[in-house]
Amino acid sequence: MPLGAVALAMAAMTPASAQEKSVAVLAIVEHPALDAVRDGVQAALKDAGYESGKNLKWQYQSAQGNTGTAAQIARKFVGDNPDAIVGIATPTAQAAVAATKTVPIVFSAVTDPVAAKLVPSWEPSHTNVTGVSDLLQLDKQIDLIRQVVPGAKRVGMVYSPGEANSVVVVKEMKDLLAKRGMSLVEASAPRSVDVSSAARSLVGKVDVIYTNTDNNVVSAYESLVKVGQDAKIPLVASDTDSVKRGAIAALGINYRDLGEQTGRMVVRILKGEKPGDIKPETSSKLELYVNPGAAEKQGVKLSDALIQSAAQVVK
Template sequence: MKKSVAKIVTLGLLMGLTAGCGNSSTASSGEVAAPSTEAKEGMKKVAIVQYVEHPSLDTIRESTIKALAEQGFVEGQNITIDYQNAQADQSNLNSIASKFVGDKADIIIAIATPAAQSVASATTDIPIIFSAVTDPLGAKLVENMEAPTSNVTGTSDAIPVDQVFELCKELTPDVKTIGFLYTASETNSQSVIEQAKALADKYGFTYEESTITNTSELQQAAEILAGKVDAIYTPIDNGIASAMPVLAEVGKTAGIPVYVGADSMVADGGYATVGINYEDLGKKTGEMAAQVLNGTSISEIPVATLDNFYKVINKTTATAIGAPADSEGATIVE
């Protein structure tokens, strides 16, 4: 059955949702913004750090806070929330992690792999729940997914690369060479690309590889890569996701499909993916955080990986590149 949804998320809505969180702050380079309210006596301190703003991570944060409330932890009633956004800057991450430790947060929720790695390096005492970490083992956040042995557990957004390749074969069967594009410093992306390389031969693909160090390099790298390949694949890469319209436009201009790792990247102009629902991921993250606030030990909370994958295709992009805009069971965005 085909479902059609419209892309209605606007910058103003995202800003409104962010502003609605009383302690929300965005850090500029080298600085950490102070929360707007002080914790009242008896309230638990919930600290949230997000690596960068993009729709998938924003959805996780909003759904996490909603799930906490559903579990009885409501901001302003029995918890305070100190939200900090690092704007993809490592020095900001380090400063935010130090702030949370100094503030003696009761729990830290870290959204995206770099954020989780920073806070995990800063404390072995404060419980940490991560979210949107593609490869928790590879990122060295946990040693055992089923029974974490440190102060860290959380939710993974790992997706099946093989299903993305199967979708590629179905929708664009003439693709022979795929270009892998990702941020060199993101361990989550490195892990997925290694899987993709290992699977390429099975699906009859050859591949080219290109990396960037920051989003200012994205357009040039994508344009060069597009001239060598029949399709581009980029994983759940936080840097590229934050600048996805740039990559999407390169794909449209070149007339090639850009397969991606997240539904939000399709909504921002990528052609297609097989991914997870980030609202569900945020909900699970919030439920796990509530367990910790209720006294459950981290060691009793296994890392959670979602397995309810779904196909997403961008109809507008499909039309622009002359590719199919439908697949059995796919969600269609415009």
């Protein structure tokens, strides 16, 4: 058999998984949690046999916290016509959904995809969109706040009003805290550079500061930690990586696992499933991280029981 015919025959026998696929990944900003999602997606693709440089065209870009940049990148990715676009965090997922009604989109690390208008409900969307949410039960977050600061009445929250997920959390926290005889004190930080001044505005008004997975806040968490230490205001987070950066405690999702869960969903699409037939998912695997050293610097002492129940104690 001529060499050309052999090559053609071998190509015909090549499994679908070995044929090159294209995945474009867009994140709103780079910080440890979102970076872990990105790496988890790539790891799940590799586990399924899709490897960058071999049979996978992998593109990744960060919008550096700018929604206008996110829209530009999303349009560029749509023009490349990949097999799937992964939008990490609400603003970038929204940018991708606004840019195409045909290219498959998988969102990740989006708190409330319905409120963000990415999908009409938690059922299969019958559109080009599905994904994985990092939605947390806020009752458990309030329980943690009370464990860290037992007498807390006034809970401060620094957040970006431009992030749909944060607006949803603020509204729900207000209602839940009120039922427990507590109150929420808001401080708006539209940009990462506003986080420090927003935190300082809470000094003297709150007993504790809680942060959700707001990307502007998480990307500038060290500036929040400085205020917490200077003013002796305890910081409780929902992003476990923030504990390594100076939060006292966090009950949150393992974002590497969330990325792998997202990646497995992308694999299903690469193998032929339609995103609109795949029900959006959440992660039920929560981990408690504590940082006794940060607690001391912020004027509180953690109970032995809380420390012993932690998946990780940051030294």
